[in-house]
Amino acid sequence: MAKRRRLTPARIGMWEEEAATPAPPIARVAGDASTVSALEEVTAELARARSEGRLVQALPLDAVDEGYLVRDRILADDEDLKALIDSIRARGQQTPIEVVALEGGRYGLISGWRRLAALRRLHTETGSESFGLVQALLRTPETASDAYVAMVEENEIRVGLTYFERARIALKAVEQGVFEDRRAALQGLFGSASRARRSKIGSFIPVVAALDGALRFPASLTERLGLRLAKAMEGSETLAQSLKQTLLREAPASLEAEQALISKALAPPPRPRGNRPGMRELRPGLSVRETAKGVTISGAALTPELKAQLLTWLETPR
Template sequence: MAKKRSVFDIDFTPDEVAPAAPAAPERFPAGNPAPERAAPETPPARRGPMASAITETAEAARGRAEAEAAIRAENDDLAHEHVRLKKLGLITDLIAIDAVRSSKLVRDRAHNRDPELEELKLSIQAIGLSNPIRVEQDGQGGYELIQGYRRLSAFRELLEQTGDQRYARIPAAMVPRGEPVRDLYRKMVDENLVRKDISFGEMAQLALSYAEQTGIAPHDAVSELYASALKQKRSYIRSFTRVLESARGAIRHPEAMPRALGLDLFKILDADPALGDELVDMLNRAPERDAEAEIAVLKDFVHRAPKIVKPRPKSVSKTMLRLPRPEGEARIAASDGRVELRLPRDFSALDRARLQRAFEAFFGALDGE
């Protein structure tokens, strides 16, 4: 009796592929190696819809993160560049002229009419302002003028005369806040040194104001402010500074003082500082004077001042002494206005108070006390 065969129904999905039967091995002649064959390609693994969605979401998130990081890096670079340019004073903006004050720095310009202001206004109307003013933000929405007093004055007059709102705002470069006063003054001074019309009296007045504001000597103020000027020019400024200092504010129009007159005044006051009181009295006797009248008073003072007497030559005779000391021989040379002591001893090593008492005893003995 024949056995009954069992039959099974097997369903195959379209993606399932039956493995191919192994091929029979190829034979090659002796001495000829088998050529290299490329490995059979493995079909890509099939992913389900959920896995594909997760992968796509992760890639999109990674792309957004990279884009955000690039934007942050660019913003950081721009911020650093902004700070760098601001430190250099290269950030320029249009600011309202009413928001600008000029009280922090004493200007080196006289309060009388600037003869070149009309020419500057015509230039601004024709081609605009090519050189912005420089200001410092005050932290309260306003600005303090550092450079550009004439340019700011021209804009204010143009706005008042024409009513054109183009002149209500002025191009300005921002100076970083907190910059030392010395540097601010130097920027103002160095810009104005190139002007031909600035007088020695104006520069001297600025030096005195700077010395008062910083607490240094007027002589040192000239050295700091006008370090870029030639040596001869600094010498003239110091002479005018000495004249204004002697007048104690009585000279109202220093910008009108000619160089020769200022140097004559310096020679007189330097030879006899007490004459400064007479100069002040003469100026005060003309309270309503203008610049021309003040110059007349100063010339009259020079004419009336006593002639400068040359100092008598000092005696060249000397008195020489030799005194024996434990550390060696002390040699003493005494002349007119000078006593010189030579001894192999370090006097700088002595206590200051002890050295002072010794000199007090020395002068007491000379005076017979």
């Protein structure tokens, strides 16, 4: 009878030994190369996302220069800013700001001034590290005009600018050499606006040029009052300078007081009484006006006594 072949029992630890057997060198090299390639691909993709503004970065507040551009918004409304502060305090920063990379590890603010201001206040108030960083997207505008356009468009969409603020940023962009002239600035910054709106912004530019720094409530200058002022300045060589001196001298403490001064400057001057047709001065303070219907005597010198004497004379038969 043939003997049956006996199977050798598996040795304890055999699988561990096989698992511990070193992989062939070529396999290790292939694995390492695959890992390095994957890391390089991820690194390259992160770099592209960062440069293309698709990667949100956490930047220290002190690393962001908010004066990189002349801001279009003159000042933040306290009520709106408080609402934003309360929102960030409760939910954190929901929308990143936009920045451009500068030298020395710093960043220039393009848009998001209100969010940056809110975080600064919260960090000062609480000292919390969570408010010491701002979420930001890196932008790479090709020209300074592109950066200004990005700032204006962001504010137009989110909050909207007053005509004074729109005209001011156009004027400042020209002064800094970003645009060749005012017309180019209006077209470059507000190209998507209607022609009528650009015309109104252009009308406000002389008002900004004359009164920026003298007005205490410039962002509250209404469209109607601003356009009236612009038109009046066109027809007067002295109005702008006279109004500026008045505003600086009076230093109005409220919006109502400031606009009252502007309205007063726009009021037409009273017509001199002596210029009325048919009026002639008899003596200082006493004038007579002769018409087909009769004679009119008037003036500061027509006292009650003089009036009584004239009536007595007229009543006396001749």
